[in-house]
Amino acid sequence: MKEFKRYTVTAALPYANGPKHIGHLAGAYIPADVYVRYLRSMGKDVLFVSGSDEHGTAIPNQALKEKTTSRAIIDKYHVQIRDCFRKLGIAFDIYHRTSEPIHHETSQEIFLNMFNKGLLDEEISEQYYDDEAKAFLADRYIVGTCPRCGHTNAYGDQCEKCGSTLSPRELINPRSTLTGNVPALRETKHWYLPLEKYEHWLQEWILKGHAKDWKVNVYGQCKSWIDAGLQSRAMTRDLDWGIKVPLPEAEGKVLYVWFDAPIGYISATRAFFREVSLGKLEFAQPQRSFGLVQPEDWKKYWQDKETKLVHFIGKDNIVFHCIIFPIMLHAHGDYIVPDNVPANEFMNLEGDKMSTSRGWSIEMHEYLEDFPDKPDVLRYCLLANLPETKDSEFTWKDFQSRNNNELVAILGNFVNRALVLTQKYFDNKVPHRSTLDTIDIKAIEVLRVLPSRIAQSLEYFHFREATAGLLDLARLGNKYLADTEPWKLIKSDPVRVGTILNLALQIVANLGIVAEPFLPFSAKKINEMLNRKPETWIDAGSDVLMAEGHALGVSSLLFEKIEDGVIVQQLEKLHNKKLGIETEVYSSMPLKDEITFDDFAKLDIRVGNVLKAEKMEKSSKLLKLIVDTGVDHRTILSGIAQHYTPEEMVGKQVTLIANLKPRKMMGIESQGMILMAEDAKGKLKFLQPSDIVSPGAVVS
RNA sequence: GGCGCGGUAGCUCAGGUGGUUAGAGCGUUGGAUUCAUAACCCAAAGGUCGGGGGUUCAACUCCCCCCCGCGCUACCA
Numbered sequence: 001m002k003e004f005k006r007y008t009v010t011a012a013l014p015y016a017n018g019p020k021h022i023g024h025l026a027g028a029y030i031p032a033d034v035y036v037r038y039l040r041s042m043g044k045d046v047l048f049v050s051g052s053d054e055h056g057t058a059i060p061n062q063a064l065k066e067k068t069t070s071r072a073i074i075d076k077y078h079v080q081i082r083d084c085f086r087k088l089g090i091a092f093d094i095y096h097r098t099s100e101p102i103h104h105e106t107s108q109e110i111f112l113n114m115f116n117k118g119l120l121d122e123e124i125s126e127q128y129y130d131d132e133a134k135a136f137l138a139d140r141y142i143v144g145t146c147p148r149c150g151h152t153n154a155y156g157d158q159c160e161k162c163g164s165t166l167s168p169r170e171l172i173n174p175r176s177t178l179t180g181n182v183p184a185l186r187e188t189k190h191w192y193l194p195l196e197k198y199e200h201w202l203q204e205w206i207l208k209g210h211a212k213d214w215k216v217n218v219y220g221q222c223k224s225w226i227d228a229g230l231q232s233r234a235m236t237r238d239l240d241w242g243i244k245v246p247l248p249e250a251e252g253k254v255l256y257v258w259f260d261a262p263i264g265y266i267s268a269t270r271a272f273f274r275e276v277s278l279g280k281l282e283f284a285q286p287q288r289s290f291g292l293v294q295p296e297d298w299k300k301y302w303q304d305k306e307t308k309l310v311h312f313i314g315k316d317n318i319v320f321h322c323i324i325f326p327i328m329l330h331a332h333g334d335y336i337v338p339d340n341v342p343a344n345e346f347m348n349l350e351g352d353k354m355s356t357s358r359g360w361s362i363e364m365h366e367y368l369e370d371f372p373d374k375p376d377v378l379r380y381c382l383l384a385n386l387p388e389t390k391d392s393e394f395t396w397k398d399f400q401s402r403n404n405n406e407l408v409a410i411l412g413n414f415v416n417r418a419l420v421l422t423q424k425y426f427d428n429k430v431p432h433r434s435t436l437d438t439i440d441i442k443a444i445e446v447l448r449v450l451p452s453r454i455a456q457s458l459e460y461f462h463f464r465e466a467t468a469g470l471l472d473l474a475r476l477g478n479k480y481l482a483d484t485e486p487w488k489l490i491k492s493d494p495v496r497v498g499t500i501l502n503l504a505l506q507i508v509a510n511l512g513i514v515a516e517p518f519l520p521f522s523a524k525k526i527n528e529m530l531n532r533k534p535e536t537w538i539d540a541g542s543d544v545l546m547a548e549g550h551a552l553g554v555s556s557l558l559f560e561k562i563e564d565g566v567i568v569q570q571l572e573k574l575h576n577k578k579l580g581i582e583t584e585v586y587s588s589m590p591l592k593d594e595i596t597f598d599d600f601a602k603l604d605i606r607v608g609n610v611l612k613a614e615k616m617e618k619s620s621k622l623l624k625l626i627v628d629t630g631v632d633h634r635t636i637l638s639g640i641a642q643h644y645t646p647e648e649m650v651g652k653q654v655t656l657i658a659n660l661k662p663r664k665m666m667g668i669e670s671q672g673m674i675l676m677a678e679d680a681k682g683k684l685k686f687l688q689p690s691d692i693v694s695p696g697a698v699v700s
Numbered sequence: 701g702g703c704g705c706g707g708u709a710g711c712u713c714a715g716g717u718g719g720u721u722a723g724a725g726c727g728u729u730g731g732a733u734u735c736a737u738a739a740c741c742c743a744a745a746g747g748u749c750g751g752g753g754g755u756u757c758a759a760c761u762c763c764c765c766c767c768c769g770c771g772c773u774a775c776c777a
Contacts, residue, residue, distance in 0.1 A: 212716090217771095220704045224772075228703070315705090315771070345705080346770080353770090384725090385713085390706045391770055398712070401726065409739050417736045424735075464713075468725070475740095482741040487734075561737060622776060639777025676777070 004339075005306035006045035009036050010265040011090075012313040013053035013098065016077040017062040021361040022394065023354040025088065026347040026382040027314030031463050033090045034383065035310070037517035038458045040288050041537035047301050048287070049268040050085075051096030052078040055242040056257030070241050074099055084364035088375045089520045094275075094284040096268035098243075098260060103267035107260040108246040110332060111235070115247070119331045120191040120235065126169075127238060128183035130176040136238030136252065137176055137183055144171030188238055189249065193259075195230035198327045202226050205330075205337065206322065215461070217389065218343045221318045233324065235259045262325040265311075266335075269298040302335055309338045318343050342461040345387035349394050350574065359581030360574070362394075370570070376519040377403050377559065383467040383518060396567045396574075403562050406471055411522075412558035414477040415511065418504040419529060419555040421481075425490055430505055430550040431498030440503055443480045444543045447507060450476065451514050451540035458517070470511075470518055477507040502548070505530070509545035513537060522558050529555045604659035605675075605699035606630065607689055613646035624668065625649060629658055630696010637670035640686070655687040655699060 011032040014020050029050075036048040054074040063070045074097070082095050096103070114120055128137045169185075176183045206214070206222050214222075235256045236245050242254030268283075274295045275284040301307055311321045321341050329335035348354060354361045367378055381402045385392045422428060436444075450473050457466035481504060486497040508526065513535055516523035527534045530546065531553035539545060611633060612626035623646060625636045636656065640649075655675040662671045675687045689697070 217705050221772075222704095224704045228773080319772085348770095389713090393712075395712095398726085401711095404737095405726065405739095408737060413736060413739050417740080419736095421735055462714095468714095471725085478736095478740050479742095481735075482733080485733085485735085487736095490735090557737060559737085561739095637777080639775095670777095673777080 002308075004308035005304070006301065006308070007036075007039055007047070008265075008269070008301040008307055008309045009039075009046060009048045010309075010311050011048070011050040011092070012311075012317055013051055013261055013264050014081050015056070015058065016052040016054045016074045016081065016097075017058045018077060018356055019363040019365055020081055020084070021354055021356055021363045022367060022378065022382060023347040023349070023361070024314065025364065025378070026386055026392075026394075027344045028312040029085065029088075029090050030379055030382050031342070031344065031386060031461070032312035034463055034466070034517045035312070035458060035461070037091060037520065038455070038537065041513070041516060042455075043536060043538060046288075047269065047272065048091065048093050049096070049265055049272065050092050051094070051098065051264050051268050051283075052081060053257070053261045053264060054078065054097055054099045055254070055260055057237075057239060057241070060239075060241050071099075080365060084368060087368050087372075088364065088379065091287045091520070092285065093287050094268050094272040096264065096271050096283045098264045098267070100267070100271065100283075102271050102274070103260070103264055104243050106267035106270060107243045107255055107263045110263055110266075110328070111255060111259070112246050114193075114328070114332055115191065117331075117333075119193070121194055121232060122189055123192055123232075123234075124187050124189050126185045127188045128174060128176070129186035129188075130181055130183050132176075132181050136186070136188055142171060142174050142176060142183060144174035188253075190234045190236045190253070191245070192232040193235050193324070193327065193331075194232045195324065195327055196232065198330065199226060199230055201330060202230075202323065202327070205326070210340075214340060215342055215389075217315065217345060218318055218322065218341055221315070222322045225319055225323055230323070258320050258324060259328070262320065262328075266298075266302055269301050270295075273298045305336060307336055308340075309336055311338050311341045311343075313341065313343045315343050315345050340461070345389070345391045347382070347385065347387050347392050347394050350396070350571070351393070357581075359578040362574070376522045377407060377562075380407055380467070380519060383463055386464050388462070388464055396570045400562045400564075400567045403559060407559040408561055410471055410478060411474040411511070411515075414474045414481070415508050415526060415529070415558055416555065417481055418477065418501065418508050419552065421486060422501050422505060422552060423555065425486075425494070425497060426501065428552045430546045430548050430552070431502050432495075432548050433499045433502040434495055436499065439480075439483055440499065443476065443503060443507075446476050447473075447510060447543055448541045451510065451537065454514060455537065455540075467518055470514055473507065473511055473514055477504060477511075480504060480507070502546070503543065505546045505552075506543045509535075510540055510542070513540045525556070525558055529553050602659075603657060606656060606658045607693050607695060607697040607699065608654055608656050608658075609695040610649045610652045610654060613649040623649065625674070627654070627656065627672070627674075628695045629656070629672075630694065631658075634671040635668065636672045636674060637668060638674045638676075640674070640676065644686075652686070653688050653692060653695075655689075 009032055012024075012028045014024065032048070032050075036046055039046040052074065059070045059073055063073045066073065078097050085092065085095065111120075128142055130137055174183060175181065202222075203226060206219070207226065211219065233256075236250065236253050236259075237256050238252060239254050240252065242257065243260050244250070245253040245255060272284045272286075273293050275281050276286055276290060277293045277295050277297075302309075313321050318341070321338065321343070326337040329337050346353070349360060349362065352360050356363065368375070371377065377399070381394065381399050384402055384406075385394060385398065422431070425431075450469060454466045454469035454473075457463070457469060481500075484500045486500045486504075489500075490497050509530055509532070512523055512526040512530060512532075514537070515526065516534065523534070529552065531551060532546070535545065606629055608627040608629045610625050611628050614624050622637050623640055623644065625638055626633055627636050657673045657675065660673050662669045677685050677687060
């Protein structure tokens with residue numbers, strides 16, 4: 001493995017439009033923090049940056065929802081997320097935010113640099129413009145009738161009713177959400193990054209250069225994108241929230257959020273060195289001594305080939321961190337590109353996908369409210385279950401069992417045993433070590449190799465394996481005590497017991513070092529109980545960390561058991577939250593505009609019998625149904641393939657709109673629409689009369 | 701439908717370039733023990749490695765087909 005002079009480690013910028021949950025922690029922040037703490041302990045020159053991502057259309061959207069301003073939204077969530085990270089021990093050197101002036105400057109500089117080098121293509125297209133608001137409308141600010149399902153409040157980019165991905169031009173009767181006016185099409189100019197020009201470079205850099213050292217999931221995802229062929233992407237948007245495009249002709253335009261967000265890592269680094277060099281810390285919180293620094297020192301961390309750049313992210317960010325941002329850095333020319341992007345998969349929760357909007361999540365602040373003194377327990381559980389190679393699962397029962405059977409019973413118990421025995425037999429002082437037996441020498445050998453084995457795992461981003469190694473170190477201690485049985489020997493051979501406990505305490509001291517990256521709060525506690533200053537990883541594996549005669553501190557329990565009741569409560573809380581959100585979602589779905597009876601009478605709703613049903617070729621959602629409507633036998637395509645098999649549908653009575661304008665889908669005309677109800681999980685159920693009626697029966 | 705990643709003991713997961721009896725932790729069962737938060741320590745039971753073909757002296761590991769989960773993408777209620 002190549003040796004680097006220094007490390008720049010980034011953790012994904014959390015989007016400041018809402019709270020972040022433990023899945024985000026597992027995906028990026030915890031592994032990044034462990035990695036960085038380990039590097040620091042090894043004495044490496046490492047800088048750990050992150051910050052809030054505060055631009056993009058979803059911020060004003062959230063402001064609309066919470067009936068406040070975009071500024072208020074980012075201020076609220078920036079503080080909330082930052083504080084949660086702090087309480088969980090995520091030790092950033094700086095946690096910045098993209099709304100800061102230095103970030104705007106940096107982003108504009110990079111944009112201008114690329115623009116001046118001719119790296120960006122100009123393209124003119126037609127987009128909706130609201131005359132009254134004097135603004136181009138971002139996709140989300142246009143609503144209209146969905147051309148697919150007829151939903152009257154579909155957004156310009158997506159219909160939330162049917163899930164269709166739309167473009168604003170497709171909407172029927174579009175209107176602006178700002179003023180309610182009908183928007184007009186106007187020409188607008190945007191700047192595109194021609195990703196396809198860098199395909200060859202990506203092939204060399206990733207497909208050839210990182211075939212072995214990148215994780216398969218990351219590599220596979222990149223290969224998939226590159227092989228599919230890349231397309232030019234707009235790097236600017238018509239929006240009033242974001243970083244102004246620094247060109248005179250770009251009034252009212254901002255940088256695309258995915259252009260500026262990753263630059264946030266760079267601007268955070270700039271902010272860090274500026275603040276530290278001035279001695280005025282606002283966002284920076286240096287976690288180690290950086291010595292005398294200059295504002296320009298940020299360049300070493302981004303432009304020197306001897307710097308190893310590592311991005312920690314979740315799998316949803318792979319394309320941006322492995323394709324788009326590296327292309328930006330490479331095209332610009334002054335910057336290094338990431339050496340590795342150890343993206344994790346997703347963590348599920350109690351058998352279902354985690355989702356803040358669906359209420360199926362454990363938000364960081366919720367956990368910290370309920371378990372304020374247990375940040376390490378969460379860190380441990382997430383580390384032990386990290387979705388490194390595939391989606392993994394967090395359950396409260398596992399949380400309890402990890403805590404009770406591993407942290408309490410193995411790690412905490414060993415530390416407690418060693419300390420209590422020393423208190424009892426040797427007046428709380430490190431006893432003298434005399435001649436070593438074979439069993440002692442064997443234990444010392446294991447002690448010597450375990451930390452380097454853990455280090456090895458960390459270097460390769462195998463965090464689960466490393467975490468297991470930490471527990472093995474405690475197991476070594478437990479086994480050593482069980483094998484030597486000092487409590488039996490104390491009467492007959494106190495000198496031997498001294499040797500045994502001396503060694504046991506050396507193992508505890510090692511735990512104080514090795515546990516630090518994983519369980520920083522507990523490691524601190526261990527060192528306090530040992531009454532010693534923390535040491536670096538370089539000392540790990542040593543069997544002479546604790547000097548003879550050294551007085552130990554006051555011992556207390558590292559971890560406490562979690563009772564069944566606590567777990568039951570959390571499960572209830574989770575289910576209640578989900579129910580609450582579901583009813584909220586249903587009740588907040590606004591009623592559609594009032595219609596007259598005549599409007600209603602236009603609809604020809606009938607009951608039909610499904611005569612035939614078959615899967616549509618090349619479609620995963622559509623079933624082709626032949627329905628007896630009483631007046632005819634017609635073909636209706638229905639997107640229920642994921643909910644009903646063709647066999648299930650045959651012979652069923654359904655309700656349909658018989659006079660809907662036919663629509664062609666996948667080359668076949670659908671002559672009507674089957675009415676379906678959707679439950680909270682997105683499952684579709686068809687509507688049926690309570691008793692069998694004749695096909696063609698009119699619904700009114 | 702296309703592409704990517706997965707499908708290994710009851711549960712959560714390890715198993716570069718194919719090679720003796722397929723591993724770990726938890727759980728279960730049994731034993732030992734009492735210094736320790738009834739914790740620790742030892743041992744055992746438990747898997748036809750998603751299914752079916754093929755290549756090979758030999759496949760969890762390579763190739764083909766199929767099924768299931770997740771993601772991206774297309775089409776879409």
